Every structure is written in C-alpha cells, then in structure tokens.
C-alpha cells in the first residue's frame with residue numbers, strides 16, 4: 001500500500017523532524033506511483049503530486065509519527081478536497097423527474113438503472129418507471145424487464161419500436177398518466193465512443209430535457225475512463241457520474257481522474273450484481289480506498305496530539321536492540337491510555353481492526369498489569385531476567401495479585417519480547433504502533 005511505500009522511501013531519513021525539499025522529492029515519486037497503481041490517470045497523478053509537494057514542504061513533524069505518515073495524511077486530505085469534499089445529492093424532483101443514463105456498452109447502465117430505481121423506491125419513497133431505450137438488442141430489453149420484475153418497478157417496453165426518442169417520449173406520457181414521479185431512461189451503448197451513439201443520446205436529451213444525465217463508467221477501465229468521460233461530457237454536458245464495478249480490489253482511482261477532468265460530481269458508486277448494492281459517493285471513503293489504508297489518518301492525528309517524539313525514538317532504539325523492558329512497557333501503557341479507548345485505537349491500525357473485532361479488550365485490562373509493574377524495583381524493571389521466583393512472590397504480595405497472575409504476565413511479556421526479536425529480523429521491520437517501527 002501507499003503507507004508501506006512511503007515508509008520505505010523515508011527509511012534513510014528517520015529522525016528528520018521536518019518534511020524538507022529533499023525528502024518530499026523522494027516520496028512524491030512514490031505517491032505518484034501508488035496513485036497510478038490505483039488507476040489514477042498518469043498526468044493527473046503528476047499534477048496532484050505537485051500540489052501535495054507544495055503543501056507538504058516545511059510541515060513540521062512534531063511527534064512520534066514518521067514524516068511518511070504525515071505525508072499520507074496530507075495526500076488523503078488533498079484527495080478528499082479534490083473529489084468534492086461532500087456527497088452530492090441526486091435531483092429527483094419533477095413531474096416526473098427524468099434521469100437519462102448514458103455510457104459505453106458493458107459499463108453497467110442497465111444494472112445501475114435497476115439499482116437506482118430500487119434505491120429511489122425504497123430510500124426516497126418515489127414511484128419510478130424504467131424505460132428500455134436500448135433498441136438494438138432484444139436481450140437488453142429483456143434484461144431490464146427482468147430487473148423491473150425483481151424490484152417491483154414498472155418497465156416501459158416497446159419491442160417493435162426502433163426509435164429511442166419516441167420510446168422516451170411515450171414513456172414520459174405513460175409516467176404522467178400513471179402518476180409515476182421519476183423516469184429512468186436506460187440507453188444503448190457501444191464498445192467505444194462513436195458518433196452514432198453520441199447523436200442518439202444527444203437526440204434523446206433534447207427531446208426529453210432530463211433533470212439529470214448520469215454518465216456510467218466501469219471503474220475497472222482505469223486509465224481509459226478519463227477519455228471516455230471527456231467525450232461524453234463534451235457532447236452531453238452530463239450532471240453526474242456513476243462508478244460501477246467497484247468490487248473487491250478495484251481501487252477507484254478513476255473517481256479522482258474523472259472528477260479532475262470533467263469537474264462533475266460523482267453521485268453513486270456501485271458494486272456487485274445484487275440490486276441493493278448502490279451507495280451514495282463519499283469522497284472521504286474513496287480517498288481511503290485509493291490509498292489502501294485503514295483509518296490511519298485518525299490514528300496519526302491522535303498520535304500527533306499525544307506521543308512524545310524523543311521518548312518514541314528511545315523506545316524504538318531499545319526494541320531494535322532487543323532491550324525492551326518493564327519500564328518501557330509501563331511507559332507505553334501510559335501513552336496508550338492517554339490516547340483513549342484501547343480497542344478503538346488498535347482497530348485503526350490497518351489489518352488489526354478485523355482481527356480484534358470480537359475480542360473483549362477493556363481499558364481496565366491493563367490495571368492489574370500496571371500494579372504488577374509498580375511493585376517491581378527500578379532495577380527489576382530494567383532487567384527482567386533477574387526476576388526469579390522469590391522476587392515474583394514479593395511482587396505478587398506488593399501488587400495484591402496472585403502469584404499465578406504474576407507468572408502469567410511474566411510469560412506474556414517474554415512472548416512479546418520474542419515477537420519483537422522476530423520482527424527485528426524481518427526485512428521491513430515489523431510494525432505495530434507508531435514509534436515502534
């Protein structure tokens with residue numbers, strides 16, 4: 001992910017307290033590559049990183065977070081603001097509102113039309129009419145008919161009529177007669193942008209004067225999405241974008257490219273073939289998806305507020321030298337406590353959230369541990385190996401704990417140190433908490 005790449009780009013610069021021209025230059029390249037990997041158009045990735053470079057230079061890295069983590073946050077904030085900041089509502093007001101759906105063949109227009117009708121019916125309590133204006137393939141009409149049946153929405157079909165403009169006009173008449181308040185016109189697409197297709201959609205547009213024209217684009221088409229969006233926008237001046245097939249690993253860089261190129265809001269994202277998987281577009285979520293991270297920015301913000309940089313550096317050194325002791329453990333616990341709810345914090349670390357979802361971690365869980373450490377002498381805290389069985393008995397008494405609890409904790413601590421040793425042997429160095437890299 002981008003976070004990993006930035007970490008390695010900054011590897012030789014640890015200890016830098018500030019983001020400088022030098023380390024920005026090193027990382028801007030990494031950010032650009034990560035964006036291109038997430039399917040952001042190359043030219044746009046370049047312009048974007050130029051902006052980030054300006055914003056980042058001179059930013060002070062005040063705490064235990066690394067410059068790379070701060071960079072990730074700057075990049076994310078910039079992505080969010082570029083993608084519009086807020087979600088943009090669909091305008092479905094009219095008597096009836098007319099929504100024209102356009103896009104290449106296979107982009108997901110018909111599937112989206114069904115999802116949108118379902119969404120408007122269920123979420124907005126509207127009464128939609130679907131219109132089959134793809135007259136070239138009988139299968140396309142049949143597809144929409146079946147979708148309509150599944151969601152309980154009427155479909156306007158004219159199997160013998162080959163004129164999509166007439167069909168659209170007839171459908172609007174039918175909607176008025178039947179008190180439908182929103183008409184969704186599913187049009188024909190072709191495999192590539194061509195004049196015949198554009199003329200046809202443009203003709204429907206001038207005949208029905210749509211409330212919204214939604215351009216549907218397959219997010220997996222990546223780099224090409226930009227050119228397609230531009231061609232459709234030049235001709236139709238559409239009002240919004242729908243990103244489909246945002247399933248599984250698709251990173252969604254197309255969202256950024258399209259918004260950047262045509263400056264039209266993305267209104268919906270759609271994934272999967274089930275009819276209830278339509279989502280309003282949220283720039284914040286998309287930015288996280290593009291960067292491939294958990295909620296690392298929130299973690300960075302909290303860490304920025306609470307972690308002491310010097311202390312974290314010392315700790316890192318001790319872990320690297322396999323000298324992590326009870327005094328460090330206690331300090332680390334105090335830091336964590338300052339930062340708030342322990343489970344919430346752990347859940348923000350990418351990859352950890354899911355693993356601990358069902359485990360009960362209470363903030364009290366650490367109280368007993370603290371009592372045990374408090375009963376150790378400073379010498380014992382710094383030298384865990386001297387703690388023999390008679391010292392354990394004394395510690396148990398002092399902390400009001402059972403000897404078995406002290407033994408169990410000592411064992412856990414040993415395991416933790418073993419784990420740290422192993423992480424130190426790993427090529428990238430294991431990562432757990434900020435400052436423990």
Ligand code: GDP
Nearest residue numbers: 105106107108109110111244245270271272273
């Ligand atoms: P159209 O030619 O633009 O009308 O595209 P269709 O709606 O017929 O979709 C083309 C293919 O993509 C069909 O096999 C759909 O089932 C599939 N499809 C559409 N939307 C999605 C989606 O969001 N995710 C996935 N995985 N498949 C989709």
Ligand code: MG
Nearest residue numbers: 109110134140
């Ligand atoms: Mg279709």
